[in-house]
Amino acid sequence: MKQLIVITGASSGIGAAMAQAFSAKGHPLLLLARRVEPMQALGLENSLAISVDVTDAEAMKAAIAEAEAKFGPVGCLINNAGVMLLGAADVQDPAEWSRMLNINVMGVLNGIHAVLADMKARKTGTIINVSSIAGRKTFPNHAAYCATKFAVHALTENIREEVAMDDVRMVTIAPGAVETALLSHTTNEEIKAGYNEWKEFMGGVIEPTAVADAAVFAFEQPQNVCVREIVLAPTRQQ
Numbered sequence: 001m002k003q004l005i006v007i008t009g010a011s012s013g014i015g016a017a018m019a020q021a022f023s024a025k026g027h028p029l030l031l032l033a034r035r036v037e038p039m040q041a042l043g044l045e046n047s048l049a050i051s052v053d054v055t056d057a058e059a060m061k062a063a064i065a066e067a068e069a070k071f072g073p074v075g076c077l078i079n080n081a082g083v084m085l086l087g088a089a090d091v092q093d094p095a096e097w098s099r100m101l102n103i104n105v106m107g108v109l110n111g112i113h114a115v116l117a118d119m120k121a122r123k124t125g126t127i128i129n130v131s132s133i134a135g136r137k138t139f140p141n142h143a144a145y146c147a148t149k150f151a152v153h154a155l156t157e158n159i160r161e162e163v164a165m166d167d168v169r170m171v172t173i174a175p176g177a178v179e180t181a182l183l184s185h186t187t188n189e190e191i192k193a194g195y196n197e198w199k200e201f202m203g204g205v206i207e208p209t210a211v212a213d214a215a216v217f218a219f220e221q222p223q224n225v226c227v228r229e230i231v232l233a234p235t236r237q238q
C-alpha cells in the first residue's frame, strides 16, 4: 500500500537519497528542510516540499497537516535532519552545542510529537530516526554531537517500548561515514582537515543511497516486524 512518507532534511545528502528511494517505490512524499529549491529540484512525483525548520514544532505540525490533507495519513516519518559541528570541548563555542541539541534532539522529538498520537490511534505507523555510529561510540572532538546521537538512540528505544502495544514501529538507523555535506558545517578547519584525511585513509566512505536502502528495507517489513536498529558503515571504518 502506498503511504505518505515524511522526510526531514530532504534537501541534501541522505535525506535526498531517501526521497528518491521512497519515490521510486511509488509513495507520496512530504519533504522538509529549510531550503526548498534543492527539494523541488529532485523533481519527484506526488511530492510536496515545504520550508520548515525542525526546531519549529508548530511549523512542522502545519506542514504535516497540509500533506495529510492531500495524501492521507503519515505512514512513515523519517527524522533525518541534523548537523555535525565538531570541536574540542574546552574551546568550542557553546552556541554550536545548543544548535546541535536543538536540531538533532528537539527536531526529532518535534517530528515524533507531530505524528505519534495519530499513529497510536490508527494502530499503525513507522518512525525512523537517523542517528549515527557516533550514537553508539565516542570519537575525539565529537562530545556534543555524540551526546545528541546517543540521545536519539535512547529516545527511540524508550518510545518504542511505550508504543509497542499500539503497533507503531520505532527504528534507529545509525550510519558510519557517508559522503554528504555534513562535515562542511564544522567551523574548525584543522578538525575538518583531519576528518578528510581519515576518509582518505579508509579509501572513501559509503554513498547516501546505502542508508536510503536501509530505510526502505525497515519500512517494507510487515507491520508486525520492527527492525529496531540498523548500523551500517564503510567496511574499513573502525
Ligand code: NDP
Residues within 6 Å of the ligand: 008, 009, 010, 011, 012, 013, 014, 015, 032, 033, 034, 035, 036, 052, 053, 054, 055, 080, 081, 082, 083, 084, 103, 130, 131, 132, 133, 174, 175, 176, 177, 178, 179, 180, 181, 182, 183
Ligand atoms: P547533509 O548536511 O548533507 O544534510 C543535512 C540535512 O539536514 C539538510 O537537508 C539540511 O537542510 C537539514 N537540516 C539541517 N538543519 C535543519 C533545520 N534546522 N531544519 C530543517 N532541516 C535542517 O548531511 P547528511 O545527509 O549526512 O545528514 C543527514 C543525517 O544523517 C544527519 O542527522 C546526520 O547527523 C546523519 N549522519 C550522517 C553521517 C555522515 O557521515 N554523513 C553519518 C551518520 C549520521 P537545510 O540546510 O536545507 O535546512
